[in-house]
Amino acid sequence: xxxxxxADKLSENIxxxxxxxxxxARHCEPGQFIIAKAYEEGERIPLTICDYDREKGTITIVFQxxxxxxxxxxxxxxxxxxxxxxxxxxxxxxxxxxxxEELKKKKIIFIAGGVGxxxxxxxxxxxxxxxxxxDVIIGAKTKDLVIxxxxxxxxxxxxxxxxxxxxxxxxxxxxxxxDLIEKEGKSYDxxxxxxxxxxxxxxxxxTKAYNIPTIVSMNPIMVDGTGMCGACRLxxxxxxxxxxxxxxxxDGFLVDFxxxxxxxxxxxxxxxxxxxxxxxxxxxxxxxxxxxGDQ
Amino acid sequence: MAADPKMLVKVPVREQDPKVRATxxxxxxxxxxxxxxxxxxxRCLHCKNAKCIQGCPVSINIPEFIxxxxxxxxxxxxxxxxxxxxxxxxxxxxxxxxxxxxxxxxRGIKGEPVSxxxxxxxxxxxxREQGIRPDPAKEKNGHKVAVIxxxxxxxxxxxxxxxxxYDVTIFEALHKAGGVLSxxxxxxxxxxxxxxxxxxxxxxxLGVRIETNVIIGKSITVDELLTEEGFEAVFIGxxxxxxxxxxxxxxxxxxxxxxxxxxxxxxxxxxxxxDYDTPIHCGKKVAVVGGxxxxxDAARTALRLGAEVHIIYRRSExxxxxxxxxxxxxxxxxxxxxxLCNPVEIHVDENGWVKGIRCIRMELGxxxxxxxxxxxxxxxxxxxxDVDTVIMSLGTSPNPLISSTTIGLDINKxxxxxxxxxxxxxxxxxxxxxxxxxxxxxxxxxxMGAGKAAAKGIDSFIRSKGN
Numbered sequence: 001x002x003x004x005x006x007a008d009k010l011s012e013n014i015x016x017x018x019x020x021x022x023x024x025a026r027h028c029e030p031g032q033f034i035i036a037k038a039y040e041e042g043e044r045i046p047l048t049i050c051d052y053d054r055e056k057g058t059i060t061i062v063f064q065x066x067x068x069x070x071x072x073x074x075x076x077x078x079x080x081x082x083x084x085x086x087x088x089x090x091x092x093x094x095x096x097x098x099x100x101e102e103l104k105k106k107k108i109i110f111i112a113g114g115v116g117x118x119x120x121x122x123x124x125x126x127x128x129x130x131x132x133x134x135d136v137i138i139g140a141k142t143k144d145l146v147i148x149x150x151x152x153x154x155x156x157x158x159x160x161x162x163x164x165x166x167x168x169x170x171x172x173x174x175x176x177x178x179d180l181i182e183k184e185g186k187s188y189d190x191x192x193x194x195x196x197x198x199x200x201x202x203x204x205x206x207t208k209a210y211n212i213p214t215i216v217s218m219n220p221i222m223v224d225g226t227g228m229c230g231a232c233r234l235x236x237x238x239x240x241x242x243x244x245x246x247x248x249x250x251d252g253f254l255v256d257f258x259x260x261x262x263x264x265x266x267x268x269x270x271x272x273x274x275x276x277x278x279x280x281x282x283x284x285x286x287x288x289x290x291x292x293g294d295q
Numbered sequence: 296m297a298a299d300p301k302m303l304v305k306v307p308v309r310e311q312d313p314k315v316r317a318t319x320x321x322x323x324x325x326x327x328x329x330x331x332x333x334x335x336x337x338r339c340l341h342c343k344n345a346k347c348i349q350g351c352p353v354s355i356n357i358p359e360f361i362x363x364x365x366x367x368x369x370x371x372x373x374x375x376x377x378x379x380x381x382x383x384x385x386x387x388x389x390x391x392x393x394x395x396x397x398x399x400x401x402r403g404i405k406g407e408p409v410s411x412x413x414x415x416x417x418x419x420x421x422x423r424e425q426g427i428r429p430d431p432a433k434e435k436n437g438h439k440v441a442v443i444x445x446x447x448x449x450x451x452x453x454x455x456x457x458x459x460x461y462d463v464t465i466f467e468a469l470h471k472a473g474g475v476l477s478x479x480x481x482x483x484x485x486x487x488x489x490x491x492x493x494x495x496x497x498x499x500x501l502g503v504r505i506e507t508n509v510i511i512g513k514s515i516t517v518d519e520l521l522t523e524e525g526f527e528a529v530f531i532g533x534x535x536x537x538x539x540x541x542x543x544x545x546x547x548x549x550x551x552x553x554x555x556x557x558x559x560x561x562x563x564x565x566x567x568x569x570d571y572d573t574p575i576h577c578g579k580k581v582a583v584v585g586g587x588x589x590x591x592d593a594a595r596t597a598l599r600l601g602a603e604v605h606i607i608y609r610r611s612e613x614x615x616x617x618x619x620x621x622x623x624x625x626x627x628x629x630x631x632x633x634x635l636c637n638p639v640e641i642h643v644d645e646n647g648w649v650k651g652i653r654c655i656r657m658e659l660g661x662x663x664x665x666x667x668x669x670x671x672x673x674x675x676x677x678x679x680x681d682v683d684t685v686i687m688s689l690g691t692s693p694n695p696l697i698s699s700t701t702i703g704l705d706i707n708k709x710x711x712x713x714x715x716x717x718x719x720x721x722x723x724x725x726x727x728x729x730x731x732x733x734x735x736x737x738x739x740x741x742x743m744g745a746g747k748a749a750a751k752g753i754d755s756f757i758r759s760k761g762n
Contacts, residue, residue, distance in 0.1 A: 083470070084470040229538065245695075
């Protein structure tokens, strides 16, 4: 069992938990992920590591409940435990293996969207510890959904933009990036984008035009997270890659986002049914009128 | 002397009716009861130079346990088997007996061999029902050994070492022990809580600790186990690895799965049960590509989830690598075999889902390196099949997680770990390996044989250090 030492809400629907997992905390690096399973019947949920403390032996995860298992996970409080918590999985961010002198010469921009803001944090924090202050754009739909502003402010130059303009800048993250480059005299030679696939797709479209090499962190459907099932396969250039062992970070210019987004819908029907069953109890959710599930 | 005609055939085993079992996940084969087992045991000739023992990768003293069954001393039969095998209830169900013990049986020259597998299963099931477990070692020797992977090879190696008095810890990457027995082989062939979990408990009962959720190479490395954690030797039994795909157009479409994914969702995550959260997608018409045991398992699982299922295999029936019993059961249940054909493309609809598969007919040419006749495409023979799900069951390639993070561990061209067959020794001192991580995808019993050999190898390695 893996004890939850701290649990809080970062916004209306985004949860943060600090979990006791010494073996993961001892070996993890920014960019890697864990898989958590809250209870016996639960699904294995892959989550990018959002912070770690090697001395205390803790891992911080941030997630948004969307399916049955994550909704149940969100109900856990400090003092409760995850039944399973395994990692670190995937490869660390390439930044970790780049010599610090080389990194210092680079102008790096991080672009974070929604719940994807959280996994950007360990990378930005890591750079800050090495004496490098990166620019970071956080994008959210509206003011209440902006998360971790305080933590980020301490480790980077922060730009916040909301779709509805309810907080700081108005518009998508791509608008903000364009403004920084076109109107505010900024230039970048490395970009890391983490957020919804649709956001990463449009960021890459723009950074391609500006010729800024861009790394994206992919979060496709997974089961085991060790390369065994192949559910997380992605088309990257002319190769098929497994996000769990070859990623989760890839060259954004090479990722086929349209295919990846289609693959994300694979279990929508089954998950929708399970969610309805959770919300409404054992009523009929087959939708066919024939299976007898409503009797 | 004329043989009694009754002695020429096996005592038939009771099975669930094919029509009924095609709609449930309960075990297909009921196995022998005591009376049937005793009757079958009378067919054994008790050969002096027993060929069946040579055919068994873990060298169970087969005539001796069968003789005990004949005397109705089932406990003694269990003790004889337990000397050689930690997982008899599993092996009695999933071993390819026809090419091992039963393949060597003298009875089989004229008529059918003795039903050794079913007798082994009976003995193990009887012991479980009586609550009989193998005895732990009387004395611990104080030496620590780490075993990577709680599958057939790891459980066997750990069990044998524990019996010799070693302090053994198994590290398992998944949240559940059993390896392929838990994630791969379906419930209807190998019941999980009744059989697999019980045999894992038996191994634990020998004093073996199992730590789940530890990925060697990620959570901790082999070198750290040896230098920082105080383990004197490590056995790598990490299993088969990454699923292979065909690299044909449309393979990333929604509705194309590896057999590993499909089976893991169903078996480990229990997606077929309403009370488990993990989803599984199985369409109305499924093509399973491949002809091995895993392909049969995937096909029969899809059938039970309500689909019409076709096996697509590029060679002919004779070359099907699956156990005969699995092919026979699959056919009985209504799986359709499309032999001598091979997929060339998967058709995808505008939403990214599978809508069909294009295949080409094959014919058999000259034998290849494997000794099997090589399938050759028949030019211009392409045809389309309407399917909405495709399950690729083409084998696996080894997972580089351990080999790439262990200093001085050599692998071969196929990326399998190089290890001696007789004692499991690898290129790295103190590190042994066996099972699919060494051989590539093979059988449960061969992995167990390798685990057994490595346990001996580890024991003599630690003894030779003179402490």
